[in-house]
Amino acid sequence: MDEKNALEDIQFIRKIINESKRSVIYSGKDYIFWGILVFIGMLATYIFVNVHFYFNYIWVWVVLIPIGWGYSLYNRARQKVKYPSTFVGKIISAVWGAAGVGMTLIGFVGTYSGTVSPNSIAPILCIIMGGAYFATGVAVESKWFRNLSFAWWIGGIVLLFVVSITGLLIMAFLMLAFQVIPGLIIYNKFKKEFVLSK
Amino acid sequence: MNDFDYQQLDEIIHSRIRLAIMSVLISTDEADFNFIKEKINATDGNLSVHLKKLEDAEYLSVKKEFLDKKPHSIYKLTKKGKTAFEKYIEQLEKLIKK
Numbered sequence: 001m002d003e004k005n006a007l008e009d010i011q012f013i014r015k016i017i018n019e020s021k022r023s024v025i026y027s028g029k030d031y032i033f034w035g036i037l038v039f040i041g042m043l044a045t046y047i048f049v050n051v052h053f054y055f056n057y058i059w060v061w062v063v064l065i066p067i068g069w070g071y072s073l074y075n076r077a078r079q080k081v082k083y084p085s086t087f088v089g090k091i092i093s094a095v096w097g098a099a100g101v102g103m104t105l106i107g108f109v110g111t112y113s114g115t116v117s118p119n120s121i122a123p124i125l126c127i128i129m130g131g132a133y134f135a136t137g138v139a140v141e142s143k144w145f146r147n148l149s150f151a152w153w154i155g156g157i158v159l160l161f162v163v164s165i166t167g168l169l170i171m172a173f174l175m176l177a178f179q180v181i182p183g184l185i186i187y188n189k190f191k192k193e194f195v196l197s198k
Numbered sequence: 199m200n201d202f203d204y205q206q207l208d209e210i211i212h213s214r215i216r217l218a219i220m221s222v223l224i225s226t227d228e229a230d231f232n233f234i235k236e237k238i239n240a241t242d243g244n245l246s247v248h249l250k251k252l253e254d255a256e257y258l259s260v261k262k263e264f265l266d267k268k269p270h271s272i273y274k275l276t277k278k279g280k281t282a283f284e285k286y287i288e289q290l291e292k293l294i295k296k
Contacts, residue, residue, distance in 0.1 A: 006294050009290055010290050012214070
């Protein structure tokens with residue numbers, strides 16, 4: 001072996017390590033599930049208010065959010081068994097885990113304590129979602145995914161000015177357009193690649 | 199002064215495919231057969247042979263289980279494997295600095 005071969009080997013190792021670290025095998029199911037869950041929650045609250053069916057609407061979320069967390073944790077455990085845990089995969093999990101915990105705390109503890117007004121929750125969630133999408137897009141080097149963050153941030157700005165129950169409808173639409181649809185795109189891509197790699 | 203000696207190169211790792219397998223596993227906690235196959239572009243048969251060689255050298259451990267009623271093998275570098283890989287890289291660096 002000479003210096004040239006050694007250099008080639010080092011470059012070869014570096015290339016494989018970089019590619020493996022960047023690999024993310026993700027089905028997008030969490031995006032779809034959470035998107036539909038929050039869509040249902042927002043729409044249900046909007047309908048309850050409109051039909052004058054009054055009760056403490058936090059109970060809608062007390063039911064829905066634990067279902068979402070349960071599903072995410074189950075999915076994570078299943079994914080861990082099925083697919084390798086890569087560097088970028090861990091970053092994405094951490095970003096969404098942290099964003100999820102943050103949103104849950106703002107939604108429950110924030111409103112319970114009275115520090116966060118119910119009208120502020122949706123815009124705050126949009127802004128956090130924007131951050132999570134931006135970080136994920138950069139980590140997976142996906143422009144379209146990163147650009148979704150701008151949709152969330154713009155949505156957040158709009159919601160900061162809409163202090164009425166229409167805000168619930170806007171948030172429900174944002175969830176469908178910028179959470180469920182991207183989730184479906186990821187899921188279709190995952191299905192194709194996973195079937196091909198089998 | 200350079201203390202590179204080509205005889206010190208680990209023969210188990212000193213093969214492109216095994217080097218590739220070790221590189222994939224060093225960058226992930228653990229990986230299954232399909233993931234490694236996809237990353238290094240190897241055939242099933244070829245990959246199995248080289249995985250077995252690394253397993254025999256105790257450079258990697260394998261956990262076999264059933265997933266969706268199909269056999270599923272998960273590979274992970276052992277401490278011995280990580281040390282051997284690091285030593286191999288050190289040897290390459292010494293050669294480049296020569």
